[in-house]
Amino acid sequence: MTITTTTTADTVDGTRGTFDWTRPVLWLFAAGLIVLVLLPLCWLGVYSVTDRGGHATLRNFLVLFTNPDFLDPLLTTAIIATASAAICCLVAAPMGWLVSRTDMPGRQFIRALVTASFVTPPFLGAVAWELLAAPNSGLLNQLFRFLTGAASDEYLLNIYSMAGIVFVISCYTFPFVFVLVANALDRMPGELEDASAILGGGAWTTARRVTIPLALPALVAGSLIAFLQAMTLFGSPAILALPAGFHTMTTKIWSLFQYPPKLELAAAAAMPLLLVTILLLQAQKFILGRRGYSVVGGKYGAPRLVEMKRWRWAALAFCLVVLLNPVFLPYFALLNAAFSPNATTLVTPATATLRNIVFVFTELSATQLALKNTVILGTATATIGTLLALVIAYVTTRRVIAGSRLLGFLATAPVAIPGIVLGVGLFLSYTRPPFVLYGTLWILLIAFLTINLPSAYQQLQAAFLTIHPELEDASRILGATRLTSLLRITAPLLRTGLIATWCFIFIGVMRELSAAIVLFTSQTKVISVLIYDLNESGDLAAIAVLGIAMLVITFAVVLAINRIPMFSTNAGTRLRN
Amino acid sequence: MASVDLRGLTKRFGSLAVVDDVSLRIDHGQLVCLLGPSGCGKTTTLRLIAGFLEPSDGEIHVGDRLVSSKLRTLPPEQRKMSMIFQSYALWPHMTVAENIVFGLRLRKLDRDTIAAKLKAILATTKLEVLASRYPGELSGGQQQRVALARALIVEPETLLLDEPLSNLDANLREEMRFEIRRLHDEYRYTTVYVTHDQSEAMTTADLIAVMNGGKIDQLGTPQEIYENPQSEFVARFIGASNVIKTVARDENHVTFGGVTLRVVGAKLTSGESAMVAIRQHDIQLSTQAPENPENAVKATVTRQVFLGAGRDYMVEMSDRTTLRIVTSTETAVPRGAEVWLTLPPERCRALGR
Helix, strand or coil: CCCCCCCHHHCCCCCCCCCCCHHHHHHHHHHHHHHHHHHHHHHHHHHHCECCCCCECCHHHHHHHHCHHHHHHHHHHHHHHHHHHHHHHHHHHHHHHHHHHECCCCHHHHHHHHHHHHHCCHHHHHHHHHHHHCCCCCHHHHHHHHHHCCCCCCCCCCCCCHHHHHHHHHHHHHHHHHHHHHHHHHHCCHHHHHHHHHCCCCHHHHHHHHHHHHHHHHHHHHHHHHHHHHHHCCHHHHHHHHHHCCCCHHHHHHHCCCCCCCHHHHHHHHHHHHHHHHHHHHHHHHHHHHHHHHHCCCCCCCCCCECCHHHHHHHHHHHHHHHHHHHHHHHHHHHHHHHCCCCCCCCCCCCCCCHHHHHHHHHCHHHHHHHHHHHHHHHHHHHHHHHHHHHHHHHHHHCCCCCHHHHHHHHHHHHHCCHHHHHHHHHHHCEECCEECCCCHHHHHHHHHHHHHHHHHHHHHHHHHCCCHHHHHHHHHCCCCHHHHHHHHHHHHCHHHHHHHHHHHHHHHHHCCCCHHHHCCHHHCCHHHHHHHHHHCCCHHHHHHHHHHHHHHHHHHHHHHHCCHHHCCCHHHHCCC | CCCEEEEEEEEEECCEEEEEEEEEEECCCCEEEEECCCCCCHHHHHHHHHCCCCCCEEEEEECCEEEECCCCECCHHHCCEEEECCCCCCCCCCCHHHHHHHHHHHCCCCHHHHHHHHHHHHHHCCCHHHCCCCHHHCCHHHHHHHHHHHHHCCCCCEEEEECCCCCCCHHHHHHHHHHHHHHHHHHCCEEEEEECCHHHHHHHCCEEEEEECCEEEEEECHHHHHHCCCCHHHHHHCCCEEEEEEEEEECCEEEECCEEEECEECCCCCCCEEEEEEEHHHCEEECCCCCCCCCEEEEEEEEEEECCCCEEEEEECCCCCEEEEEECCCCCCCCCCEEEEECCHHHCEEECC
8 A cells, every 4th residue: 555646736835755854863863872871781791701811701700709809898888888878867867857847947048058968079078078087187187186285196087987988978978868858758748747637646646657657768769879879989989998998899990990900800890889779779669669659649738847846946956067067067178278378277368379279270281181171071971962862852752763662761771870880881892893982082971971861861851741742743733844843843942951951961071980080091081080180199279179160160050950940849969979 | 625534444552442443534625523522532533634643454535645544654744734732732932923824934935925824814813913922921712713823824625623622711612613613614624623522513513423432433413413313322422311221112112111102213123122312301391190191101209409591300210210301490399299201202212222
């Protein structure tokens, strides 16, 4: 059966005969995505089960699970991750409840401060805590000696320790738990609590019997995320654990890339991180998926706030004391270091100097290159990533081609690949023909693209869902091809969403360290790697300057995007550390 | 000439046939309503005609062109159709005028022609003063008229309407019904109109296709559908009918409430089950035995409600079956009273299905 084409009078004003290019283009995108995500994972898998000669073996895993060189980091990582997750829950759950469900003063302020700790790159936080609590030079230890008159080799805090690492990681991980708990409580209808109250439950009974059980799934899910975050972080342990003389899994993997490289072992060591991540994300999905009962049916009013009475100010004090650690103290230390002649000397109006800033931006040769690379990579990644996410979101929300669900799955899959694992996979994939990209910016571009794709995709998918498909249908029935409809109707409507996504990817690139650290070469350094290098060479003042610049840009974007209604809910949560 | 011809049209989602072997011929210039409850497949049928969906089986011909078949589907933009959507689908980033001329711009008409056509359509739809507004600044009725203007300005061969009035309030809806019919009579394009509202279908359509479960249950003029329903579904869906389930005595008599009723309509078979439809306002209710005992039954009032324009009765027969009756307000009978019902034979329609 064919379409009968008749006389020219029958053609639709010149639209007939134009070929619909959308499908081939979409298939091309799909193929690109598959290569992007699956290639590094495949090489990772292959390398982990081969020896240097290329023969299949399980020896790598044997070494991994018997050699103390690997067993110790494995154990250390487990301890750090578990302890951090526990601390995060202990701190974030009460804070989430106070902010969402009580009449504590300054609730919006506390939320904003948590967002601030959310968007602080963890490695920057780690450097700031070096400034504060290094055994000898740390500002807090100097204060301790000043107050107690202790000898100059005595100290109160040592950030270069297991406890120090757990502390610093918790500082920048607890917002994950906080956001999940606070959101769950925000969404929880007040009537559920009113129902308990009318049946005779007092405020505290209601909190204990209704509110807390309903928020529990979010808390558990949050603790899993905190665990994952602590497990896969590279920057903080590298800055704090290496001087203390021990390794976590991420730093161990990184060390396997130092000369002489042991790529097979690195691949094998990345496997547990990958598997645990996938497993825990599945668990989280399962736990949150059952939460449905908290939003059953009907229209609900705003939640009723628990009256704290004379405890209101105590509650606020508690929140502020908690936030001292991720926000006030570190920011103070960074600002101090940036304007002080000596990073760990308290600055006074008399000693304040702009020398550090001048040094970083004009004299430090590495800055120019790193800035240039970061801007190039940020712009390119944001542009390509937004485009890619746009096309995938379109295909999945409008079900244009068969297998669109698979495409959506692939786009979100990188969430389950820790940065350093992806770094290893990309290193293995692109140091060999047909793609020799190592040593170029391309490999970093691919890494950043893969890492930022999931959140970009989810963001644009949400944006697409707000655009009624009939708007596109209307354009097509009037004679526009699919491509024309996309360009004339969909794109303009998505504009704010696209800009927001672009900015988020740009920030994401700026903050990325754990994949970049195994992929950079001397000519392809980026800002985050430069900061790490500067830490190695002890140039903490320069880090402070760069870090503050980075924070200013980030805050500006997050603030701007919070003004767009579509994204107003926790713009900060979309960043990935 | 753009007749629209559906031949054995079928659309399956998985194993579920949402549109099931639908055949329907719409002549050029006719306005056909697809009428049915939600989920009956009417919107799917419309989207198949528009080319947004590909049929699982069957064909769609427009004029002498085959536009949809299992093997190839002409994309919507090449069908010379227009559509009005339930949501109106006005583009919020374009002004009223920009929305309306979108289709003309795609056809690469010159500026003067576009301006002239825009002016004409704005006048027809009474939108002149709103031309430079954005859709977000318009009321529902105004948005509806913009959607109409946008669809009509391209002078389509076929116009498709998907529940176009369901978002309007009752007064406006009534007004727009006649407006749509007026514009149809003025331009004479072939129109397919999807609705679940029977009075909307009655006022606008030349032909009504009542759909149920993915099939066309009955096709006919509004009058035929109303006066001569052929199935239980149509009888219940169009107008307010009682459907009596009973047993046939011969080809035009059934047993009901202890008496024998004469009925018209489908031929019945003696001894087999039968269904008879009678409208609520066709039953006469009186407190005395009627002079003509034909089709008269005794019943008890179980509920009586004053509706303003009439009274709504629920009555029960001796065999506990119930009927609903609407009478004029004069006949006020209290609950529990015995009444006589007359079911005029020519109003009792035996149903084939």
